[in-house]
Amino acid sequence: MRKIVQALIGAQWGDEGKGRVVDALAQEVGVVVRYQGGANAGHTVIAEGKKHVFHLLPSGMLYPNRLCIIGNGVVLEPEQLIKEINELAPAPGDIGTKLVVSRAAHVVMPYHKRLDAASEAFRKKNNPDAVIGTTGRGIGPCYVDKYNRIGVRAEDLVSPESLEKKLRLNMAEKNPLLEKIYGEPPIEFESIYRQALEWGDFLRPYLGDSSFEIASAIERGERVLFEGAQGTLLDVDHGTYPFVTSSSCVAGGCCTGGALGPGRIDRVIGVVKAYCSRVGEGPFPTEDRGEVGETLRQNGGEFGATTGRPRRCGWLDMAALRYSVMVNGLDVLALTKLDVLSGMDELKVCVAYEMDGKRVSVFPNSAYGLEKVRPVYESFKPWKEDISGCGSFEELPSAARDYVDYIERDSGVRVGLIGVGPGRESTIYRDF
Ligand code: IMP
Numbered sequence: 295m296r297k298i299v300q301a302l303i304g305a306q307w308g309d310e311g312k313g314r315v316v317d318a319l320a321q322e323v324g325v326v327v328r329y330q331g332g333a334n335a336g337h338t339v340i341a342e343g344k345k346h347v348f349h350l351l352p353s354g355m356l357y358p359n360r361l362c363i364i365g366n367g368v369v370l371e372p373e374q375l376i377k378e379i380n381e382l383a384p385a386p387g388d389i390g391t392k393l394v395v396s397r398a399a400h401v402v403m404p405y406h407k408r409l410d411a412a413s414e415a416f417r418k419k420n421n422p423d424a425v426i427g428t429t430g431r432g433i434g435p436c437y438v439d440k441y442n443r444i445g446v447r448a449e450d451l452v453s454p455e456s457l458e459k460k461l462r463l464n465m466a467e468k469n470p471l472l473e474k475i476y477g478e479p480p481i482e483f484e485s486i487y488r489q490a491l492e493w494g495d496f497l498r499p500y501l502g503d504s505s506f507e508i509a510s511a512i513e514r515g516e517r518v519l520f521e522g523a524q525g526t527l528l529d530v531d532h533g534t535y536p537f538v539t540s541s542s543c544v545a546g547g548c549c550t551g552g553a554l555g556p557g558r559i560d561r562v563i564g565v566v567k568a569y570c571s572r573v574g575e576g577p578f579p580t581e582d583r584g585e586v587g588e589t590l591r592q593n594g595g596e597f598g599a600t601t602g603r604p605r606r607c608g609w610l611d612m613a614a615l616r617y618s619v620m621v622n623g624l625d626v627l628a629l630t631k632l633d634v635l636s637g638m639d640e641l642k643v644c645v646a647y648e649m650d651g652k653r654v655s656v657f658p659n660s661a662y663g664l665e666k667v668r669p670v671y672e673s674f675k676p677w678k679e680d681i682s683g684c685g686s687f688e689e690l691p692s693a694a695r696d697y698v699d700y701i702e703r704d705s706g707v708r709v710g711l712i713g714v715g716p717g718r719e720s721t722i723y724r725d726f
Contacts, residue, residue, distance in 0.1 A: 297560035299518045301545045302628075304525030305564035305618040307572040308543075309596070309605060311630035311713060312565045313337030316353040316521045318711070318721055319563075324516035325361045326354030327508060329551030330541035331523035332369035332402055332436070334429040336599025340717050347599050350375045351393070352521055355382060360391045361511060365504045366398035367541065367551020369436040370448060372493035379500075395497060396504035397449035400440045403490070405468055405481045406432030412476035426537055427574030429600050437540040439464070448501055451494030461487055505553030512558065520548035520559075526618040534661045537576025545622040564624035564707070566615055568632045568697075571596050571605040577664040580608035580644045594634040595716075609671065611644045612704050617657035619705050626726070629701065630713035632694060633682050633720070641676040641697070644669035645704070674700065682715035687724055690714075 302319070304310045317339045320326055333349040339356060340346075348355065350370065352362040364370065379393070410432045417424040428434060439445035444464060450457045461483060469480040511518055522543055527533045529543040541547065545562045548554055569590050572578045581587065587607040590596065596605035618624065635641060646655045647667035658664050677693040684690050687698070690712075702709050710726040 297517070298515065299512060299520075299554070299558050300561045300563060301520040301522065301548045301559050302563045302565060303522035303545050303622055304528075304543065305566040305615055305622070305624065305627070306525050306570055306611075307527045307578070308335075308523075308525040309571050309573065309599075310525060310565040310567045312522065313339045313348065313353045314713060314716075314718070314721075315563070315565050315628045315630065315711060316519065317356065317718065319519055320354035320357050320360065322517060323354070323360075323519045325363065325508070325511045325518040326352040327363040327365050327504070327518065327520045327548070327552045328352045328368050328523065329365040329520055329548045330367045330543060331539060332431060332433050333371040333374045334431045334433045334539060334600060335523035337521075337523070338599050343717075348378060349600060351378045351382070354519070354521070355391055355393070358391055361507065361516075362391055362393050363504050363507055363552070364393070364395045364399060365508075365552040366396040367547060368396070368399045369402050369433060369440070369541075370395065370399045371402040371431060372451070372490075372497060376493065376496050393500050394502040394504055394507050395448055395500045397447065397501050398504075399448045400436055400445045401448060401451065401490070402432040402436045403446055403464075404486055405464070405472075406435040406439070408472070408478060409435040409468070409476075412472065412478050416476060424536070425575055427576075429574075429598075431600070434540045446490070448497065451490055452498050452501065454491060457490055457494075458487060461490070508553055520552055520554070522547070526622060527614060532621045532659055534576050534659070534664055537574065537661050561625045562623055563626050563628055563710075564618055564622060565628045565630060566618075566701075567610075567630050568635050569594070569607065569610050570614070571607045573598050573601070573603055573605050577661050578606055578608065579647065579664065579667050579669045580611045581606050582608040586638075586640075589638065590634060593637075594631055609642045609644055609669075610701070611669070612701075613644060613647055613655060613657045615701075615705050616655070617659065619707055624705075624707050626710040627701070627705065627707050628711040628713070628726075629698060629709045632698070632712055633680075633714045635676070635694075635697070636681055637678055638676045641674040641693075642671040643674060643700070645672045646670045682720050684714050684722060687712070687722055690722075
């Protein structure tokens, strides 16, 4: 791996297995940056037989002497972050690697989670079609405050005066909403204020200037990896709006969420699962509600890392992947969970859509457009062999190689890494 600055993003609806790819890359990079989303993400990494699920910490935290950064674009749930830090630390303060949390990152306050749940319940009652199926981690309401410029930032947790002012302003605005519209109890100042200051005391040593840290690392010639959360089709601008998350999941998000000039990104890696899955509501053309979907879910362990919800599953969607290649400018693909397809009786790929009786090959990037399409499938030869022990592309059964070759040809992007099993060692590298 020769590139200095790399962005790694999800090319589908999240849950592509980004954590294990970041983990593989983290061996060779000095700095790993999370730049968007929050504890709605759940990045699973299996290292030395132990399973770790990170919601907020960059996946690079499992390697010693790295610099791990939580950038300004992340929305931070302090309780969750503190829990993850404590779980990693064999002794208080000893996390084996350096962690910097941007002072400008916005804080998910307890009332954001309450507003998230209340707003979903409100939609359910008033317009069930508008329910998003959020993770309930307060993501949307926190980003609303950020863009409305009344949000609490990490820096406020160590500044009692500004914290108090911001909290009081938020209470004045949100309590009528909570009480009158949602029929919920109001925000209670004292307990939240005290709790927030306690979070600040804990997080103080980690707070810093993430943009400066990133720039200095690049200046020093360190390899930097931007670790995306969620996926392209959940991006607030480019995803299947309104059934999306509230952050910029595409590669461009790392420029604003991590402070980076666009020209500094040397390589964009798209992580794509060998089939598709989606959690929450929203259109999903290749979803299979029958046996195929169930087999993929069971064999792929497709249950949410954050919420435990069963994921909706279906065949690979190349129209969606080609779209992802386009909006992210993908340079290379990391294909995960190829082993999950072993033993399937049939193997299909959606190569295009049918809309109003016509074949279309372009992904309509809004929920309303996507609801109208029907997938056009092509069948591929399935394979029965267990591929988890394959150490090279040549060792894969020819049907599996054909599948990978097809993905490369149709997307126009090289598949540089193939995941053939859950552990770190079950990875095929092809000049990655
Ligand atoms: P929110 O991000 O909690 O507001 O949820 C918005 C939508 O994004 C819902 O459909 C969630 O299921 C989905 N979502 C959020 N985070 C993830 C993730 O990490 N993986 C997959 N889906 C996610």
